[in-house]
Amino acid sequence: MSLALCKSVTEILGLWHEYRTLIFTAIALAAVLYKCLGSLRTLLHREIQSIGAATSAQKLNGIVVDSKPTLKLADKVLEYTEVVESKLDAPRVKAKVEPKRVSGKKKGSPIGVGKSARRITKPQNEKDLESDIQICIFYASLTGSTSSYVEKFKNDLFSDKEGIYPKLSIPTPSNSLSGIVPSRNILPPQLFNLEEIELDDYFISLPAPSEGKNVKYIYIVVVPSYETDSPVAAFLDHLQETYHDFRIDSAPLSPLAGFSVFGFGDSSEWPESEGKFCQDAVQVDKWLGKLSGGRAGSRRLSPLGMGDMNPASSADRQGTATANFREWRIHLEDSMQEYFETGEMSAGADLRGAVESGDEDSDVDVAENETEKDMIDLEDLGTMINRNPTIKKSSVPAKVYLPVDFTTPAGKIALEAGEGQSPLRKDMVPKDSVTYKALTKQGYAIVGSHSGVKICRWTKSALRGRGSCYKYSFYGIRSHLCMETTPSLSCSNKCVFCWRHGTNPVGTTWRWKVDPPEEIFKGVVEGHYRKIKMMKGVPGVRADRFSEAFRIRHCALSLVGEPIFYPYINEFLALLHGSQISSFLVCNAQHPAQLRALGPVTQLYVSIDASNKESLKKIDKPLHRDFWERFQECLDILREKRNKQRTVFRLTLVKGFNLEDEVKGYADLVQRALPGFVEIKGVTYCGTSSAGEAGLTMGNVPFWEEVQTFVEALNTELNARGLDYGMAAEHQHSCCALLASRRFHINGKWHTLINYERFFELLKEGREFGPEEYVGEPTPEWANWGNGGFNPEDERVYRKGKGPKKEIETESGGCG
Numbered sequence: 001m002s003l004a005l006c007k008s009v010t011e012i013l014g015l016w017h018e019y020r021t022l023i024f025t026a027i028a029l030a031a032v033l034y035k036c037l038g039s040l041r042t043l044l045h046r047e048i049q050s051i052g053a054a055t056s057a058q059k060l061n062g063i064v065v066d067s068k069p070t071l072k073l074a075d076k077v078l079e080y081t082e083v084v085e086s087k088l089d090a091p092r093v094k095a096k097v098e099p100k101r102v103s104g105k106k107k108g109s110p111i112g113v114g115k116s117a118r119r120i121t122k123p124q125n126e127k128d129l130e131s132d133i134q135i136c137i138f139y140a141s142l143t144g145s146t147s148s149y150v151e152k153f154k155n156d157l158f159s160d161k162e163g164i165y166p167k168l169s170i171p172t173p174s175n176s177l178s179g180i181v182p183s184r185n186i187l188p189p190q191l192f193n194l195e196e197i198e199l200d201d202y203f204i205s206l207p208a209p210s211e212g213k214n215v216k217y218i219y220i221v222v223v224p225s226y227e228t229d230s231p232v233a234a235f236l237d238h239l240q241e242t243y244h245d246f247r248i249d250s251a252p253l254s255p256l257a258g259f260s261v262f263g264f265g266d267s268s269e270w271p272e273s274e275g276k277f278c279q280d281a282v283q284v285d286k287w288l289g290k291l292s293g294g295r296a297g298s299r300r301l302s303p304l305g306m307g308d309m310n311p312a313s314s315a316d317r318q319g320t321a322t323a324n325f326r327e328w329r330i331h332l333e334d335s336m337q338e339y340f341e342t343g344e345m346s347a348g349a350d351l352r353g354a355v356e357s358g359d360e361d362s363d364v365d366v367a368e369n370e371t372e373k374d375m376i377d378l379e380d381l382g383t384m385i386n387r388n389p390t391i392k393k394s395s396v397p398a399k400v401y402l403p404v405d406f407t408t409p410a411g412k413i414a415l416e417a418g419e420g421q422s423p424l425r426k427d428m429v430p431k432d433s434v435t436y437k438a439l440t441k442q443g444y445a446i447v448g449s450h451s452g453v454k455i456c457r458w459t460k461s462a463l464r465g466r467g468s469c470y471k472y473s474f475y476g477i478r479s480h481l482c483m484e485t486t487p488s489l490s491c492s493n494k495c496v497f498c499w500r501h502g503t504n505p506v507g508t509t510w511r512w513k514v515d516p517p518e519e520i521f522k523g524v525v526e527g528h529y530r531k532i533k534m535m536k537g538v539p540g541v542r543a544d545r546f547s548e549a550f551r552i553r554h555c556a557l558s559l560v561g562e563p564i565f566y567p568y569i570n571e572f573l574a575l576l577h578g579s580q581i582s583s584f585l586v587c588n589a590q591h592p593a594q595l596r597a598l599g600p601v602t603q604l605y606v607s608i609d610a611s612n613k614e615s616l617k618k619i620d621k622p623l624h625r626d627f628w629e630r631f632q633e634c635l636d637i638l639r640e641k642r643n644k645q646r647t648v649f650r651l652t653l654v655k656g657f658n659l660e661d662e663v664k665g666y667a668d669l670v671q672r673a674l675p676g677f678v679e680i681k682g683v684t685y686c687g688t689s690s691a692g693e694a695g696l697t698m699g700n701v702p703f704w705e706e707v708q709t710f711v712e713a714l715n716t717e718l719n720a721r722g723l724d725y726g727m728a729a730e731h732q733h734s735c736c737a738l739l740a741s742r743r744f745h746i747n748g749k750w751h752t753l754i755n756y757e758r759f760f761e762l763l764k765e766g767r768e769f770g771p772e773e774y775v776g777e778p779t780p781e782w783a784n785w786g787n788g789g790f791n792p793e794d795e796r797v798y799r800k801g802k803g804p805k806k807e808i809e810t811e812s813g814g815c816g
């Protein structure tokens, strides 16, 4: 038995040894065959998918869009045409696990898949483009108007005719279908009634997408305002509590791709001047800003929009609101498009959160913010130093003057190289120079080799509905429509109170390359708009003013430097006027030849920094040895021009330098030039080293009462001499007053405003004309002497916790 067993084992072993190679080969073959079958199956699957996709794909504006995918990628489908009142059913990161009230037809929709998801080809080398995008629209409505807007909005967003999806214009690389370029989905927008969702699920942290999906959210919140209790109040409480809850991350909404808020309200009964118009939307915008990053960089995609249901503002009640809504929507879609294309928020991201609310109420807080600091005007810096004695002078950059060339003769330098433009001429502000760095750090955009543009703090203030500069009160210039620029960054003075901090080049003659006026014009306009665009994420910026700001109406040629120094200033002015942009040109009374040759400007200023030679030398530190003669010649030229254009003296009062005992001296100068207007403002202390050297301290800044006394004294002196001037207007806010010739006192009222349209018409007529021909409406009563000069329509900002009595004073004067 055992022998037989041994025999059969030996036989089996023999068989194994004989066939083992065959067996191994068969096993290996089977394995290879199995693998091949698997690959073939995958291949076939892909082929079917691509056929399906190709048949359903539509090309809209260069974007490949899956309109009706034949192969569903998910078993759950979201109907985007209905108002979705469902919650996202995926597990959340931090949300309380509580049942939610759900109404409506819920079909379930894991984020990241949906039958209507649109596919957008992904631009290469961009970050943050791996994720899909989900737009969530939150709203509340008591009487139904908000809900009707948002429902239409949601459907429009996705529609081919009006929506943002078809508008996307990302270049479609030819290889997008081959799978080489990955794609992302823009998911159908979802609409949520704030009353019907669990707020924790969306506003303590973001909904978690379904497994394996990466989703970026855009939150759009549209709410009415109710002075009484309303669902929005509960929502606001929630946002506020979340922010203050120490257990929750202080910026739980920072993973948002972005947010934007629109409010409906009625300004007839809840006026803006009382801070009531759209008050709830303002608060929602503020808290979302904080929760999404605050100072570190909130995710605001576009400025807060406000729709006015005021029946008086339009024939039909909703006319204005609809226009407001459309305007806001355009900016929002613009920003979303930018985000979709680049995966990033626009250049404005740097500024986002610069002045997060709460902080927004205090300019001092603004100054504390590093990001905003670079954007603050030098004028502001003066004010901040003025207001805050703890800011040391040493924080101000040291002066960096370029060498002065006294030998090169002045003259009109040809633009074409070889035609007088010496190849040896250098850039006035070379890109690698200290001057360039200093100016760009201060917020200037340097255009070409010698021009600059920046937006002033008043433009920013007006964008936020907080008042324009004194030029609005005196001349009707709305600050958010105003561009501040200069075609010459160089100047021939080194004034002690100059807020340029000595960073601009100085010289007595033009010795640099000359850029053509067309290039400068194009460059400064583009630079201005770029800077306006950067304001879109700043809290409080109003959508309507933001839109308007993209049509410059006024140009203040009064930034750093001396504009009439530029050899082609007249050509540059013609370009401004040709684009219906008014010109306010300020010169320093040191270039009589250029002043004489100057063509028409809307308003021509001469800076009068002192009333006598000694004072002028001490204050302006002019480079010209014959500065006093030049100054006086300029006054004579101004007198000649007074019947051809509006001429203005700009007096800057410096206590201890040019204020006391100089009334008679100033009256002499007025008598000599007979300007149409005399603007008088208190100096702003800017703390430069040159100011320090001249012994200028904050004690030299006059109080408003001192400015008032001076204005009255000068007015009395002028009238005593038989000169027909009067006290026309004031802007206490910037410590500025206006004396005007009685040529502008018509029918018992001051008419200091300008009819800009008429000015352009007169220019077109091509004949000589006088300033009386483009006089505007009467000066508003609130701006008249003694009435303060604050536009009642603007929001008044008070220092935090100090109440209405301690109004924040901003820098005096603004430009010029």
Ligand SMILES: Cc1cc2nc3c(=O)[nH]c(=O)nc-3n(C[C@H](O)[C@H](O)[C@H](O)COP(=O)(O)O)c2cc1C
Binding pocket: 140, 141, 142, 143, 144, 145, 146, 147, 224, 225, 226, 227, 228, 264, 265, 266, 267, 270, 276, 277, 278, 279, 309
């Ligand atoms: C009792 C009441 C209080 C209101 N309070 C404000 C308010 O404080 N600020 C504002 O701008 N509008 C206010 N409004 C106007 C509403 O916000 C406006 O009519 C809005 O369009 C209503 O939106 P809804 O129809 O979606 O509820 C108020 C309206 C009512 C009836």
Ligand code: SF4
Binding pocket: 456, 457, 458, 459, 469, 470, 471, 477, 478, 479, 480, 482, 483, 484, 556, 813, 814, 815, 816
């Ligand atoms: S301060 Fe000057 S630049 Fe600024 S808005 Fe007023 S006029 Fe324009």
